[in-house]
Amino acid sequence: MKFVLSAVAATTALIAPVVAEARQVTFETTLKAYGGNGAYVVLYVTDAAGVYKGTLWMAGGKAKYYRHLSDWQRVSGGRPTEIDGITGASIGSGRTLKISLDLADAMIDAGYKVHVDTAVEDGMDNPSEVVVPLDTAASGKPAPGKGYVKSFTVTF
Amino acid sequence: MLRRIHALPGVVLALGLTVMALTGVALSVQPALDRLASPAIPVGTSVAALAEAVAARHQGIDSIRVRPDGAVTVAFTDGETRGVERVDPATGAGLGPYHVSETTRVITNLHRAFLTGDAGRAATGAGALAMLVLTVSGTLLLARRLGGAGALLQSIRGTPAQRWHGELGRFAAAGLVLSSLTGAWMSASSFGLIPEHEAAAPMVSASGGAPAPAGTLAALRATDVASLLELTFPAPDDPTDTYGLRTSRGEAQIDAATGAELSFTPATTLDRLNGMIRTLHTGQGAWVLGLVLGLSAAAVPVLGATGIAMWWRRRAARPRIAMNAPARAADTVLLVGSEGNSTWGFAATLHDALTRAGHHVHTAAMNDLQPFSAVTERLLLLAATHGDGAAPASATAFLSRLARQERRVPVAVLGFGDRCFPHFCGYAEEMLAALTANGWPQLLPMKRIDRRSAQEFAQWGRDLGTVLGHDLKLEHVAEPPKTVALELVEREDYGVAVGAPVAILRFRRPGTDGKAGRLPSFEPGDLVGILPPGHPMPRFYSLASSSCDGMLEICVRLRAGGLCSTFLHALAPGDRVEAFIRANPTFRPAAGRAPLILIGAGAGIGPLAGLVRANAAGRPVHLYWGGRSPSSDFLYEHELAQHLAEKRLTSLQTAFSRGPDGGAYVQDRIAADAPRLRELIRQGAQILVCGGRDMAQAVTWALDPIVRPLGLDLPTLKSSGRYVEDVY
Structure with missing residues (x-):
């Protein structure tokens, strides 16, 4: 499952309202072949102190399962407005989710972190199984996850 | 109408519903297996004690969950190792990793979404609704066939496909209604058609103090594991986070340091309803129900196969009417009212014979009655009667259309039915009464055809020919037999x-x-x-x-x-x-040990003697038989004497019309034996009568006063299968 978002509605503070001050960033999440039903995966950003800043993408359409993305639920409050317009289908075992967003320059190399929470029906909930800094230095370097994520790569 | 929404949709959906049903059967045994595999959740163990026991074995706990299948699982983090294990709810001891088998997962996805995504989910949801419609319409059809809702449990007569379809259908109906209703609800809920309660828990601030051991927290100590759904532990690096305690009552946030309940969001009625519906559908936590639903679902493939067989048979039985004259040119209008299509076969034979005799015949369904033309001379009505005597589907609008005819022509009514049903040819009689009341002249007295009898049909043809002034030979073979x-x-x-x-x-x-x-x-x-x-x-x-x-x-x-x-x-x-x-399944002894009363005359002794011969088990069997002369036509005399000696036959009463004592008939023996027969019937005896129609009529007159004092009558005994006739 690959899809690329070149531009999304500016529903969160993260996405640059003016393209001139922004940079396109690509997030590629590849799941392990864990062999279960599709995984719910959420990508979101916190500041250095762990304070929630906004959600990048929610893979998984049924709100009643969001409680299993527990860190996201905790820091974001789980409000529907947080993911309005940036929701897609859950990610199958072994599949890859690739999204590209225009992020404001101010977000980059400023101590912000991208978190990935995952959960699978009858499987595990993995809050913050990947946490990587939004640093250009880490561009293109795959990071492993503790749960269902095989690799997570941010490319600036 | 009912048949229209039942038959063809059932045929079309049979395969998909079979997949849903068979996967449902496979899943239905799971709750029983889980019940055996999972330790029962004891009453009296507090969540605090369980949490402490579990926490002692792991570096970090994410959550403790009581799954719908009854398993208590713990999600834990030990350094870089994360996992989910089953635990004993009483002791917190680990029972090995928790995982749902690949087979169960695939079967579940096949069951709820045909292994595809939302499109498949929508299809199974629609399938559940279709199953509901099929079950309800099928039950109504069966009730109509058997003679009303009160007769729904009576024995079903017909071809093997019809009997299996009816028997399994009424056996499975309740389970299928429950499964399909709850399944449709769950599907609707999954698509957000039923509002989901997601009242966000209020944002609360934890005290921020040093976390106390889970075993000491008051709110957890006050909660029993038996009522627990899920306990989530606070994130270890977030001092403001709380325990989340979800029970059947609602969801609470518990301070990790003080154990105080910071907030409580009660479960809504809809939450409880959703939980109950989930249990009713899956049988999880209610394994007996699960097995019952599984048994019901197991009937679906057979219902599909027999339903297709019945549908096909009915289709194949609808004949094409050759040389069907238009209504405006027809001297004879032949109308058919038939729930099935067997009557159409008779109509085709009649149409053919009349056409060959030089008539212009217009054959149509009763509801398609058109105004008579100037050349129309007669109206022939062939009407089948369904179980409870109601109008067949193709005749519902007939009487009102008939009332609009400007001209009356002589009419002949031929009723088709089964003498075993209480309303034998009831619709034909009702129609005749309406015709007579409205002054329609009769071409022929009404005739009733029992169980598609070709002979009776041929006889009626001869009578019709006589009235029309020419030979009319009706040789109708309902189904060409394989001999x-x-x-x-x-x-x-x-x-x-x-x-x-x-x-x-x-x-x-x-x-x-x-x-x-x-x-x-x-x-x-x-x-x-x-x-x-x-x-x-x-x-x-x-x-x-x-x-x-x-x-x-x-x-x-x-x-x-x-x-x-x-x-x-x-x-x-x-x-x-x-x-x-x-096969003549209606003329059989009922299962069991209840006494049998066999009554016959003349050659009618044949099947009765066969039943006695087959009675190796020594069930009480009383035979009443009438012949002419003991010296000339005492059929089976020696064999019956032997059966008496071997206890295959309990008693034998014979009557000979030309006997030495002046002559008697079998009904005289019955009347004379009234007290004994009444006692046998009181014990649940079944009566089987075989012989000529006059004898059978005389027997009913003799028996009626015998059963009356028991609060019974022959129609009641007939409709419950305790009085069966093979009459010719």
């Missing part, structure tokens, strides 16, 4: 001296002893159809033996001018006949 050759082995002749020759004929398949073919399977009381040479129309005789006896035995009275009885009486050992078996 086998039978060879006469021996015959016993009775009654010649009293002018009523009766022969007991025994047949087997031709061939030398070792290589003789196998007889088709039959039981006493079933019918053998015999084709007299050169005639396509079979004559039926009741069988006096079972195929286990190794021979086919019938008892045939010679009728003056009777084509088939003359043929049979002329047979010598070694001669052959073409024959086939037709």
